[in-house]
Amino acid sequence: MAEPQEKKDNRIKSVKRMKEIMTNYYIEAKTAAQNNKKVAWITSGGPVEPLLVMDVIPVYPENHGAMVGASKMGVGLCEKAEEMGYCRDLCSYARSDIAAAPINGGPIGGLPKPDFLVCCNNICGTVLKWYEVQARYFNVPLFIFDTPFCHSEMTQEAKDYVGAQILEYIAFLEEQCGKKFDYDKAIEVGKLSIAGQRLWQAVLDTAMHKPAPMSAFDAFFHLALIVTLRGTQIVVDYYTELLNEMKERIANGISAIPNEQYRLLWDNLPVWYKTKWLSDTFAAHNACLVADTYTTAWCRQLDYLDENDFLKSMVEGYTAIYLNISVDQMAKAVIGMIDKYDVDGLVMHSNRSCKPYSLGQYDIQRIVQKERGIPSLIIEADMVDERNFSEAQVLTRIEAFMEIIKSKK
């Protein structure tokens, strides 16, 4: 039995370094033009490695969306988007980004202007529309990396199609940057990308330990690097540090929450403006959300990526990812995580913003119930737009859910 830790400082120390890295990254991105560097906006699941090969700074509107949500600026920007004619039911990342662009809104005074855009639809159809809007607004070229949905498997013709697009993508980048693509550098970037993903997976895996040294809420925070700087040495160094810290925490008996008795799995994007509240609310019941389906999405590609032929392995690596597969395959992945992290319950965020992630959750819930018999809870919310969150209602549901969890154990 671990001793109570109330007196100990159990915060993760790497947080400080992480903040520095992100600040530097945004400063570099915002001063790109002065340094003769190009900026490309790219979707979170998009093939970023070729951009790094070309020395282009990738910027992620979705990461920006997360910052908007976490700094509780979502409602204001979403309302602004509605004034611009965008319906309230659209994805709140898209709405807040579209609204932020003309007014340099949001926590960092707007994103740096893109020289071109790269949109990969492996996460949703929303990004396609969103990037069209921004391509018109900034009047810049848009490259679509079209990754056919995998209802059962990735077909040979889909592989051929995506394979052809990798070459088209490289040709597009050569044209935008006015220089040749360096295939040797691509090997290096590919290796770093894979190394970064492996380390991130290793960090997340530390939560298999009981009690978990980190929670899904910590993962939400530390995720930013694998999204934005995947393929760089910075990510490898940082996650090495973070992994060491996690191992140390385990060795020293430091856990994410003081008295972990119940372990839960989170599904869907975070509720960015309520992460602390949710974390505290569960912790009050000695429940820790030890893992989630969201932050692992950036290392699921590891099954496909090949260090020795990175560009080619991107075909499946970028197509067969979590949101681009069918509901039953997602359920399988969820069950895999339930077993891996040995959780007692499943918490699903039914996220109004994100249809590809949320539609099908009820079926996943049923499949999980049938296969593993663990209780699950559905929280109705939205990742950025706070107007779709009722604290009282969610609290009542969490309490009822925790009663069931406790009675089962």
Place this chain on the structure above:
Amino acid sequence: MDILKKFEISDPYEYVAHLKKATGKRVLAYMCSYTPEEIIYAAGIHPFRIFGQVEAISKADAHLQAYSCSLVRGALEDALQGRLSFVDGAVFPHTCDSIQRLSDIWRLNAGMKHHFDVVWAVKLHTDSARKYMYDVLVRFAKELKQSFGITLSDDTLQKAIATYNEIRSLLKTIWQLKSDNKSALTGSQMNAVIKAAMILDRDQVVSNLKELIPSIQLPPQTEKRKRIMLIGGICNHPDIYDYIETSGGVVVWDDLCTGSRYFEGAIATDKEPLRAIADRYYERNICPAKYRDYYTRAETIKTMIKTHNVQGAIFLYLKFCDPHSFDYPYLKEALDEVGVPSILLELEQQLPSEGQMKTRLEAFIDMI
């Protein structure tokens, strides 16, 4: 116009179930105009479009959140209530995120024998996409053959192409007559005709349309009502046409998938048939879930406005439809630029009250 009766289908499911019994044909349901119906038809299978009929959703709520569109929820409800039990399977072309997930949920829960996904390209402006579209179609044809133990010859495919070209060109003639003030059809009758063309036996559709056209042709009429265009996805509310007409407007053209997006674009007859069919889906006017470049849709709509002297546009969207909603601000701006006023009607499963609808439409049409 007794011939119009042939397009009136009080219960499409009953019609299709009956057709199946009478002809022994197998039937496949679909719900998007990107379904390559021509191949299904060529395979001797009857394709028909479902629009989601049930008004009160109960069973589908156990699978779909309230923030999915009424088309998706309504179709699933019909399936789960067993109203589609006579159907041999369903076909899901790739369009929006909601349909994509519906396909999975349907496959897991609707209990149908056959299920087909036609995962088209999303960007329709590159050679690799064109090739991929063809490959997808080849796969679909193969899956149809295997699932139903049938063959598909080039001859039957060519015949199917001819039939579909004819249906589409006849439908276009009907729309053009309306635009030329030479048609006796009301908007809701036209809506019934095009929906019937997606449900009735297709050979029957050809002969019905051929019979219909001469009977609706009028000498050019003087038309004082304002010329309106509809823009959106499906229109499953024929009443809207009546409200527009009684408010002093008349629908002369549309960019709907129960309209021009369905019938525009003939299939070439001088190519390998599967290639010709794939090319039509690659080339046809895009819906907002597809990409050509980011100005295409506005340009297409502006051309329609010019060609058909459109004076006002009504955006007819289903609530929770992402692809269409994203296009709204930009299309509205494009219309503003060419001086065409517009309004947005966001529809749920049930229309708002007649009074409410009319007040809005009258105010809008008066202003034109």
